[in-house]
Amino acid sequence: MALAQPAPATPANAPYEPGTGDAWLDRQLADVNLYAARYPDAFVDEVVRYGGARRGYVEALMRQHGWAAGDVWFACFWGQAIGATCREPVQARSRHPGEGWKTAVESLPVAPDNLHWRAVRHALVASYDHWDRPVQLDALLRRQLGDRAQRDAARGHP
Numbered sequence: 001m002a003l004a005q006p007a008p009a010t011p012a013n014a015p016y017e018p019g020t021g022d023a024w025l026d027r028q029l030a031d032v033n034l035y036a037a038r039y040p041d042a043f044v045d046e047v048v049r050y051g052g053a054r055r056g057y058v059e060a061l062m063r064q065h066g067w068a069a070g071d072v073w074f075a076c077f078w079g080q081a082i083g084a085t086c087r088e089p090v091q092a093r094s095r096h097p098g099e100g101w102k103t104a105v106e107s108l109p110v111a112p113d114n115l116h117w118r119a120v121r122h123a124l125v126a127s128y129d130h131w132d133r134p135v136q137l138d139a140l141l142r143r144q145l146g147d148r149a150q151r152d153a154a155r156g157h158p
Contacts, residue, residue: 018070019100024138028124029070035133036069043069046127051076053086074101081119082110
């Protein structure tokens with residue numbers, strides 16, 4: 001399986017900065033790294049089940065290529081939002097070392113628009129709900145999705 005190069009390495013003392021251009025999303029992706037470090041199987045299961053990725057691909061990105069879990073999550077769910085696989089965003093990020101996800105997604109054939117960003121933000125909230133992990137929503141997401149009880153009710157969960 002041909003994989004792209006690892007996402008740009010971050011020095012050990014530097015904070016993780018995915019560079020999406022969305023401060024809320026960047027904070028949550030950093031938290032995804034913490035979750036995946038503690039619950040790696042649940043993280044991989046989420047990306048496979050809901051992000052449309054192959055298990056081996058997700059595991060290889062993280063283990064052999066040193067990708068942060070937040071970057072893997074973003075690549076797969078961004079790919080899904082634009083009707084592509086994880087590979088296209090992974091390759092785009094690899095072509096822009098040292099730059100954030102905003103630059104990578106702007107280089108893809110499908111121009112990023114508000115609906116793509118919205119789909120990814122909503123997918124991240126759904127991942128947190130699947131993990132039963134608390135998530136602090138910004139004002140826009142609170143208006144769009146409501147609180148956890150409202151989200152569960154909308155999905156038909158008691």
